[in-house]
Amino acid sequence: MKNKLWSILFHLGMLLVAVITVFPFWWMLCASLMPSGEASDFPPRFFPETFTAEHYINLFSRLNLGRYFLNSLLLALGVTLFSLLVNSMAGFAFAKFRFRGRTPLFAGLISAMIIPGQVTMLPVFLLLNKMGLLNSYFGVILPTMASIFGIFLIRQYLQGVPDSLIEAARIDGAGEWLIYWKIILPLAKPVLVTLALFTFMGSWNDFLWPLIVLTREDLYTLPVALSSLLGEHVQDVELMMAGSVVTVVPVLVVFLALQKYYLQGIMIGGVKE
Template sequence: MSPGVQDATAGCVRRDYALRRRVATVLVHAALAAGAVLTVLPLVWMVSASLMPTGEASAAPPRWLPSAPTLAHYRELVTRLDLARVFANSLGIALVTTIVSVTLNALAGYAFARLRFPGRDRIFAALLLALVIPGQLGMLPLFLMLRGLGLVNTYLGVLVPGLASIFGIFLVRQYALGIPQSLLDAARVDGAGELRVFWSVVVPLCRPVLVTLALFTFMGTWNDFLWPLVVLSDSRLQTLPVALANLLGEHVQDTELMMAGAVLTVLPVIGVFLALQRSYIEGIASGSVKQ
């Protein structure tokens, strides 16, 4: 084969390869773009419909954009339907649960990793086994128990199952196992008490896992439905998901009002997610989080 022919063939192959590569690039991006649009579409429509004048969101065929955007439905939710209070309930319950549970899980996780105490390993093994038990299993007796204590329809009652979590303890323990012993010893030699060692050595070193844990506890509590539904029947104490489900019963026809309620419920968690996206996605990708 003469050098000229060889060059021409190589050129053809190269051009063919470049063409195939370009087609593949277009196809991959078209598929991703289509998927992303379809995924985001219901959420975009939710926002759009929440701004439509009454009746427009139930038009057939559906409308995509409000003819005259209005905040009337948000106003009605806040003034007439007391949703500001419900929003505050959700926020307060999620924040308190997060602070208490991250603190208790961190203390226990560190103890299981680095402090010796009688029965430690056997208790930890038992906790690991219990990871498979779903929350719903204890729900009925827990309700009866709280009823006996007068805690049904109280904020405390809704907080109680989230005060500590086996999974949280497990997460912190795995992370705390990696703390160098020399740092703990150094602090003790300097005369630091155990609480002080925890607070000024362990907590700063465990920061990444504590942030992930806090993030997921907050989102999980904010989004939780079954337990708040069971334990909070007083509408003044309810959280957003429960209030929204109840609102649907009376206002099914008010599409725009319901969409405004859904926006108020979803927007804070989407905001937190977008702000802390990296911790969030890394937390899931490393398999350190249960849905």
């Protein structure tokens, strides 16, 4: 009896925490469907009185949100593609080739992870300016595609792949590229999905770098557009909420679809002891 009561209380407590974590999303969605002004009613509403899609229509027809959505998508896909290729190649080399200086090189990379990205921000900005890559997708993709974390993730995974597979292929006369392409990549599929997911979500959610590199309005990504929209439309709560919904929903969908791989990545990264 006492146990049962305790169990109910425990579940109620958990439910309360879950309500707190989910509530802001709930309110965001509801407010985005309210007619202008209703979200500033007092007392606040937990549910729209009348539903309207006007803010979404407004965002896409008048405020160019479709364009920003496309920018975010293209950029995130681009970064993901390049980073998969570049990091899996390097991870493969670190896991399966024996060469001089491998251990110190890898250790050096790992310890460089502590350097905060803000240190390189200004010189990279000037460099991109000289290269004429400001206000271009490549200005965002190039500096972010090689990631030490990504190399680490792939290497950890590939170390678990038996060398005998590769040896057998070599005896059959396969070139290194063929081995990489035909054997390693298919084997590494789970970790590649994990890395892709991390990279995609990281790029979709990234703010500081696109803010600096993409100053032309037609190149804005959703987070940058949202923050600049806030400057002009602070007053329009419902509109801002609709913009937030559009920004958040794609990552949520991707995450829900590929949850398993995301959790795996956290495990690999987490037990790096």
